[in-house]
Amino acid sequence: LCSISIASAAFLRIPLTPLQTAAGSMLQSVQPAHNFISDPASLMNADRIVTVTVLSPFGIASLQERSLQFAYPSSLGRFGLSVHLFGLSLYRESTVTGAGAVRFGGKLDVGIRLSVHQLVIRNYGSQKSFALSGSLAYPVTEELRWSLIGMNLNAPRIGESSELLPQIVSTGFHFKPVGPLEGLLELEKDLAYASRQKFGVIWTPVPRLSFAAGFATQPAQSSAGFSIRLSRLSVDYAIASHPHLPETHSLALRLSFR
Numbered sequence: 001l002c003s004i005s006i007a008s009a010a011f012l013r014i015p016l017t018p019l020q021t022a023a024g025s026m027l028q029s030v031q032p033a034h035n036f037i038s039d040p041a042s043l044m045n046a047d048r049i050v051t052v053t054v055l056s057p058f059g060i061a062s063l064q065e066r067s068l069q070f071a072y073p074s075s076l077g078r079f080g081l082s083v084h085l086f087g088l089s090l091y092r093e094s095t096v097t098g099a100g101a102v103r104f105g106g107k108l109d110v111g112i113r114l115s116v117h118q119l120v121i122r123n124y125g126s127q128k129s130f131a132l133s134g135s136l137a138y139p140v141t142e143e144l145r146w147s148l149i150g151m152n153l154n155a156p157r158i159g160e161s162s163e164l165l166p167q168i169v170s171t172g173f174h175f176k177p178v179g180p181l182e183g184l185l186e187l188e189k190d191l192a193y194a195s196r197q198k199f200g201v202i203w204t205p206v207p208r209l210s211f212a213a214g215f216a217t218q219p220a221q222s223s224a225g226f227s228i229r230l231s232r233l234s235v236d237y238a239i240a241s242h243p244h245l246p247e248t249h250s251l252a253l254r255l256s257f258r
Helices: 018-022 040-045
Strands: 051-056 064-074 077-087 089-102 108-121 123-140 144-151 170-179 183-188 196-206 209-217 221-230 235-242 248-256
Touching: 018 209, 018 221, 018 235, 018 248, 040 077, 040 089, 040 123, 077 235
Parallel strands: none
Antiparallel strands: 051 064, 051 248, 064 077, 077 089, 089 108, 108 123, 123 144, 144 170, 170 183, 183 196, 196 209, 209 221, 221 235, 235 248
């Protein structure tokens, strides 16, 4: 017997900061490391900052993932640019993103991002696609913030097979129950797969040091990490497990230009 099927996986990985990964692979940004690729509304809380993230998914050195983000505040709103690279010489995904965010009524943060995806497969050529994503963030109380994220809202496709890029809707809460302790909850739904439930905690014993841990379902994934801030330079690290593959280590450097 012979069975053949097509596995759609282009641009399936969403660039996350180590603190997002450590806190349960959250799509909502985790302070102080904002990520406007997954959560463009978080630009409203970002200073002028440059972030470089590197990792090798599941410990596979040849599958390197690198991203560069630059956030810039202005009187008209907040803006961001990023470049993300994933893959190797035979198969490479490249994404260039521009994002912007504004605040309405002094509370509601609204952000959008436009991404240009390019897929290159050696001896098979390349394909491009444009994707529109957005997010909302609203402080319900001083201790509780709600977020809503929609990715690839325009149903972008890539390749001759018109492969649909992942369409994801996520909603979650970030709350600060007591002192240096923070909690995060999130429900993520890819329209083509089962939903994921995510749980995370962050502990900041001193202003320049944070520890994070989290868990996500579908697949079951435990994670942990930390962030150290030294003047304008910050170092973030995370490790995430997988039920069938080796751990993934991620490292990020953030430089603030306040």
